[in-house]
Amino acid sequence: MDTNNEAVSNGLALVSIPVRDQEKSKRFYHEVLGFPSRGKPISGPGRGGSS
Amino acid sequence: MIQKLSYMQLYVVDQDASRDFYVEKLGFEVRTDARMENGFRWLTVGPKSQPDLQIILMKIDGPNLDSDTAGTLRGLLEKGVLCGGVLETSDCRQDYEDLKANGVEFSSPPVERFYGIEAVMKDNSGNWFSLTERKGN
Numbered sequence: 001m002d003t004n005n006e007a008v009s010n011g012l013a014l015v016s017i018p019v020r021d022q023e024k025s026k027r028f029y030h031e032v033l034g035f036p037s038r039g040k041p042i043s044g045p046g047r048g049g050s051s
Numbered sequence: 052m053i054q055k056l057s058y059m060q061l062y063v064v065d066q067d068a069s070r071d072f073y074v075e076k077l078g079f080e081v082r083t084d085a086r087m088e089n090g091f092r093w094l095t096v097g098p099k100s101q102p103d104l105q106i107i108l109m110k111i112d113g114p115n116l117d118s119d120t121a122g123t124l125r126g127l128l129e130k131g132v133l134c135g136g137v138l139e140t141s142d143c144r145q146d147y148e149d150l151k152a153n154g155v156e157f158s159s160p161p162v163e164r165f166y167g168i169e170a171v172m173k174d175n176s177g178n179w180f181s182l183t184e185r186k187g188n
Contacts (some may be wrong), residue, residue: 010100010102010139010141011098011100011104011138011139012059012098012101012106012136012137012138012139013100013136013137013138013139013185014103014136014137014181015056015135016135016136016137017137033053034052034053034133035053036088045095
């Protein structure tokens with residue numbers, strides 16, 4: 001591969017942080033840090049759903 | 052007010068090998084490679100398309116972690132359970148072929164998902180990433 005042509009052309013779109021409790025984490029990031037909620041809750045095959 | 056995420060951190064086994072992987076395999080650029088007086092090495096890389104994001108490649112055997120914690124992290128990396136996130140691409144299948152030919156290890160080939168086409172790859176420490184072409188790209 002020509003390393004001048006970046007393989008991941010659009011960059012890093014999401015980062016992952018392990019958490020103990022997703023609901024608590026969601027509230028922390030939204031209510032404490034002020035992060036906006038992104039998009040509508042979705043679920044689908046392959047990842048056990050997400051919200 | 053928090054404005055943006057400018058750095059994220061990955062634990063790596065060998066900083067030289069990781070630098071080579073991210074630069075030579077993924078085409079990232081080195082943003083900082085500096086050594087402190089105590090031997091601590093601050094090494095960051097980033098995708099060329101994201102100049103405001105730096106990925107810290109932190110050595111697990113560095114001065115910030117005791118040996119037990121470093122051993123735990125090494126075990127998690129070996130198990131392949133630490134996720135770095137989602138690398139977005141405009142052509143997952145082509146990147147999969149290119150990266151695989153260039154020696155990048157994949158645990159899953161490109162698969163159609165409801166959100167797009169996704170392959171799963173690992174860096175040379177064991178951190179895994181989703182390589183995703185989002186639906187609608």
